[in-house]
Amino acid sequence: MLWPFNHFSKPRGPLRGTIEGIYGMIVTQAREPLFYRDFGVIDTVDGRFDLLILHLWIVLRRFRSAEVSANVSQALFDRFCDDMDANLREMGVGDLAVPKRMQAFGEAFYGRSTAYDLALAAGDEALAAAVCKNVLNGEGMENARRLATYVKTALARLDRIDDAALLAAAWDFPAPSEAGGSRS
Structure with a gap:
């Protein structure tokens, strides 16, 4: 089980580089402007958070089928938690409010992961409905279908790579336009 507040065993050595590389890829992809321009994701803190969770779920789902230890998944989730904590503090959230907000982030992650x-x-239609609800605030089923197609394309791409490439961060997410992201 991924525990959102397990910060006692920070990854060291090669695992740290792996986690930083993969998490960096997730964040970069979640910031891809095409999602906001062509898929209808609202470019707000909440919209970016929802897209980040979606990409984190995609990668963690692939980890489940990999010959990697649970420590790798936990370390990636811990990196996400560290990032959210740092972002809250950067936005001026007070020390006393951070734990409550972090709990809400953990609940959001687990709820969305289960839904996905x-x-x-x-x-396909159920995935589009889950994406519509969780990423697009319940609006824009056409965009949700296209985003669901992107998700399935990303999952398929990750399923085709071997575990060594996965852990070496020697892969990439598909461009949103590869999965029906561009509207003519």
């Missing part, structure tokens, strides 16, 4: 897992198993 269930929706993926239920089919």
Whole structure:
């Protein structure tokens, strides 16, 4: 189980570089302007957070099938938590409010992850509905379908790479336009 507040065992050595590389890829992809311009994701703190969680879920889902230890998944999740903590503090959230906000972030991650897992198993329309609710604030089913196609493309791309490439961060996410992101 990924525990959102397990900061006692920070990754060291090669694992730290792996986690930094993969988390950097997740953040970079979540900031891709095409998601905001062409998929209807609202370019706000909440919109960026929801897209970050979606990409983190994509990668952690692939880790489940990899021959990697649970420590790698936990370390990636811990890196996400550290980033959220730092962002809250940078935005001026007081020390007493940070734990409560971090708990809300953890609940959001687990709720969305469960919704995406269930929706993926239920089919394309269910995945689009989950994306619409969690990323697009319940608006824009056409954009949600295109974003769901992107998610499935990203999952398929990650499924095709071997575990060594996964851990070496020797892969990339598909461009949103590869998965129907550009509107003509």
